[in-house]
Amino acid sequence: MNILQISFHTAPFSSIGKFDSGGLNVYVQQISHHLSINHNLTIVTAEKAENFKLDNINFLSLNLFDSGLGTEDKEKYLQEFIEKLNENYDLKSFDVIHAHYWLSGLVAKHISNEFNIPFVFTAHSLGVFLDGYNKERVDCEKLIMTSSNYITASSNFEQNLISESYQIDKNKIKKITPGIDRSLFAPDLSANRKNIFLSIGRIQQQKGQRVTIDFLNNFRKVENDFVCYFIGGPSGNSGKEYLVELKEQVVELNLETHVKFLENLPQTKIKELLNESKLLIHTSQFETFGLVAIEANSMGVPVLSTNSGSFPEIIFSGVNGYLADNLVDGNVNNYVRDLLRDNKTFEEAMFNCIEKSINYDWKITARDIEAVSYTHLRANET
Numbered sequence: 530m531n532i533l534q535i536s537f538h539t540a541p542f543s544s545i546g547k548f549d550s551g552g553l554n555v556y557v558q559q560i561s562h563h564l565s566i567n568h569n570l571t572i573v574t575a576e577k578a579e580n581f582k583l584d585n586i587n588f589l590s591l592n593l594f595d596s597g598l599g600t601e602d603k604e605k606y607l608q609e610f611i612e613k614l615n616e617n618y619d620l621k622s623f624d625v626i627h628a629h630y631w632l633s634g635l636v637a638k639h640i641s642n643e644f645n646i647p648f649v650f651t652a653h654s655l656g657v658f659l660d661g662y663n664k665e666r667v668d669c670e671k672l673i674m675t676s677s678n679y680i681t682a683s684s685n686f687e688q689n690l691i692s693e694s695y696q697i698d699k700n701k702i703k704k705i706t707p708g709i710d711r712s713l714f715a716p717d718l719s720a721n722r723k724n725i726f727l728s729i730g731r732i733q734q735q736k737g738q739r740v741t742i743d744f745l746n747n748f749r750k751v752e753n754d755f756v757c758y759f760i761g762g763p764s765g766n767s768g769k770e771y772l773v774e775l776k777e778q779v780v781e782l783n784l785e786t787h788v789k790f791l792e793n794l795p796q797t798k799i800k801e802l803l804n805e806s807k808l809l810i811h812t813s814q815f816e817t818f819g820l821v822a823i824e825a826n827s828m829g830v831p832v833l834s835t836n837s838g839s840f841p842e843i844i845f846s847g848v849n850g851y852l853a854d855n856l857v858d859g860n861v862n863n864y865v866r867d868l869l870r871d872n873k874t875f876e877e878a879m880f881n882c883i884e885k886s887i888n889y890d891w892k893i894t895a896r897d898i899e900a901v902s903y904t905h906l907r908a909n910e911t
Contacts (some may be wrong), residue, residue, distance in 0.1 A: 530568040533623040535633040540578035552820040553653045563895030575610045599765035625902045634673035650677040657694045658815035671695045681705045683818035684839035708891030716829040717804045725806040726757035729821045732772045733764040737812035744856040746782045751862045762793040803828040827886040829879035849882040
């Protein structure tokens, strides 16, 4: 089976946390690896990157723009991307297309219409939840979803949101949860845990790092012995501006000794820090899943998060983390303080985290996506 994976706006094998690279990149990397065992995969992007071929995976960058370009500017390259795809490939030779993110969905819709190829759409993020509601993007997302053969959703929350906000038949939306790379995210139970907090994610307003800093400022009232590392680079020009604002906020609150911005780090270094840490703070305004949360759990790290989006499906207060509508709260402070001061409390939480993460497996994710793709092929052949 020949599968075309489209990741228009970001090169899936780029360093995680840099510019627009994040959970989507991990997702495409992992499912491609597992699908390539039985199928031929071609992965294409418009972002500049080094091309390669490995076993049944052929990765091609059409080199249309640099990785630092803002998403709004990348849209201008859609038509050129489609034209170059036609030049480089016999597109009708593909059996199925899997599009990641709405810009890739527009490309997949065009190819699907022209060559009658079924396509699967995974949104990864949705326009209805972003700051400054973009009607044009939302309309495009609805058009893509209506045209696609199937839509994958990472959580019940995302499945319901797509069905209700975009008026899509729920039977068309398949819940397929992401997995964990067990070869990387394996906990060291003998590691010396320190009073380290982590915030992992691209620097952009949607990720809510300002809320994390507000929590740290309030938590300092009950415990002063801690440091929080912010890991991830800024996304586009707005991300760079937001990073400046965050650093100014830290200075204004006199939190310089408690907050360090590390920007982009390789996953191996992130693993090392997770093995040393006692808490992941994840205050994203909107997540269809929250991959970093289950990766942290798999390393035995509890997650503190806002009670929104898909997090109630992943995090259970007092078990593998804590959820709160407002993180500037006495109960939140008490939970985190106990993790830092009481080894027994932390060890119990650590083992709960590992247990809760066991069922997340990229092999299962790829298997379920494969089943969705084959369903379309059978439907087309009958």
